[in-house]
Amino acid sequence: MAVFTQMTKAQRTGLLFVILILFIDMLLYSLLIPIVPYFSETLKPSSTMMGILFSSYAVAMLLATPIFGPISDRLGRRAVLLVGLIGLAASTLLFAFSDTMALLITARFVQGIAAAATWPTALALLADLFPPKMRGAVMGTALTAISTGTLLGAPIGGWLFEISDHRMPFLAAAAFTVINIVLVFLFLKEEAARTASEKLAVGGFLRNPQVVFIAGIVLLAEVSLCLLEPTLPVFLTQKFSITPTAIGLLFAAMTLAYGLIAPVAGSLSNRFNPYKLMFAGIVLLAVFMPSLVWAGSLWQAGIAMALVGAGVGFTLSPTLPTLGSIIDQGGSGAYGTAYALFNMFHGIGMVAGPLAGGILTDLLPVSSAILVVAAAVLGFGIMLFLQLKASGAVRVSSSKGEMHSS
Structure with missing residues (x-):
């Protein structure tokens, strides 16, 4: 590039x-x-x-x-x-x-x-x-x-x-x-x-509608990904009678797709509205997750895993440069504090994902639990995007990729 x-x-x-x-x-x-x-x-x-x-x-x-x-x-x-x-x-x-x-x-x-x-x-x-x-x-x-x-x-x-x-x-x-x-x-x-200017008013930053949207998107993507790690291996083993090595290869397909799509989505965030890209990623993730349940063969499961990984990568990649741009808008260089908050959203997802997966799979079959999560991801993603639009807090020039306060 x-x-x-x-x-x-x-x-x-x-x-x-x-x-x-x-x-x-x-x-x-x-x-x-x-x-x-x-x-x-x-x-x-x-x-x-x-x-x-x-x-x-x-x-x-x-x-x-x-x-x-x-x-x-x-x-x-x-x-x-x-x-x-x-x-x-x-x-x-x-x-x-x-x-x-x-x-x-x-x-x-x-x-x-x-x-x-x-x-x-x-x-x-x-x-x-x-x-x-x-x-x-x-x-x-x-x-x-x-x-x-x-x-x-x-x-x-x-x-x-x-x-x-x-x-x-x-x-x-x-x-x-x-x-x-x-x-x-x-x-x-x-x-x-x-310099002394490199400070961030964390309370005000977290009340920023743009940051609330990014936090919600990161949580939805991370919870979805981390929820699958403890639940999906058991489901796939029971459905296809596969070995641990095959399970590892399926998760490798998901991780590989994530890594391949991330720089592409990051580059697109410089040319197009990054909030729309994040929302598109969440919609794709919600659409792809049911394919994990509906896969009828091992190769179909591999494609489904890759699609889910790509959905997560496409969702998360624009969040990082966009947080930096929000800091730039405030005239601060406190990127460390901003990305620390991103890391916290990521960590909450790592904790909440397996917990949510355990609770849901105690109440429902794994296949039903994944469908419920996909529907919830789509619903919450739509709600977050509508709230961001209603706030009127940001518009993005796709020709320059610059963010401006309304």
């Missing part, structure tokens, strides 16, 4: 480091998945303890994100990124040498705190480096790095586990993270000194 040929050396370096940081973050997040059976067999945890293990990441991220976003606005992106990467390395080493569930949960909690430092700060760094007309494409690329890390974490972890032992995936990931720390320390240049 033309936008990448227009980058300065500083912009290319910053984007490269953001890609590496977000990639390693999500690689570490999914690295645990293939090693769970080993811990289940050796430590004999209850289902409740396993639930706490997986939810502790999102809980820690929710608690720590409001702290790190504003800190990066005041102290600078480089320092907070280094703190987050050091936390990721420490949590990964703790995973490698954990021999109790308490230590595993602690490691996952520390990992969530580290992600609270890296995610919003990395996105804020992109907003610092790139003008609004370039942010859509680069933010979409950042989302692709996230999906790639998620996609590769489980198979890499499983392969390293098989050729060695349960510690090897974590030790290898820790080594990769340490290399990343050294590179950031040596080559990522600190931006100009922070």
Whole structure:
């Protein structure tokens, strides 16, 4: 894309480091998945303890994100990124040498705190480096790095586990993270000194109709995605009698489609009304979700998974540059605080999705629960868009991709 040929050396370096940081973050997040059976067999945890293990990441991220976003606005992106990467390395080493569930949960909690430092700060760094007309494409690329890390974490972890032992995936990931720390320390240049103007009135920001709409869209997309992770494998296994490897490939198709569509949707948000793109993504997601239930064969299920992943990617990608543009409207450079709020919406979805899925599948068959969720996503998406239109808070020039207050 033309936008990448227009980058300065500083912009290319910053984007490269953001890609590496977000990639390693999500690689570490999914690295645990293939090693769970080993811990289940050796430590004999209850289902409740396993639930706490997986939810502790999102809980820690929710608690720590409001702290790190504003800190990066005041102290600078480089320092907070280094703190987050050091936390990721420490949590990964703790995973490698954990021999109790308490230590595993602690490691996952520390990992969530580290992600609270890296995610919003990395996105804020992109907003610092790139003008609004370039942010859509680069933010979409950042989302692709996230999906790639998620996609590769489980198979890499499983392969390293098989050729060695349960510690090897974590030790290898820790080594990769340490290399990343050294590179950031040596080559990522600190931006100009922070200014007093880089503050955000969080209360007013959250009352902004545009931000309310984005928050609602992020929650709908994340809840839908995270709801499928614990419920869909059981449904597909029962329907098609498939192996865990096949389940993994189906989810890989969803993640791959997400990663491929994200930069496309990000680029489109520079040319068209991003709010209409987000709404279109939610409508597509709601339309595609029932195909998961109606798929009559394995290849149809794979196509359905890819369509759902593409729907989520198309929905979420325009939210990132649009949040940056809202900050620009206010004349503030407090991108760290803004993307910390995005991270919080993301974390709430990670917690609420599996919880909603568990409640619904206790009351309904999985197929019915997915149809109910699709209808709810469509209904709430329409309601959010109508509220945004009624507020008259924004209009977008599609020729320039610039937002203006009415």
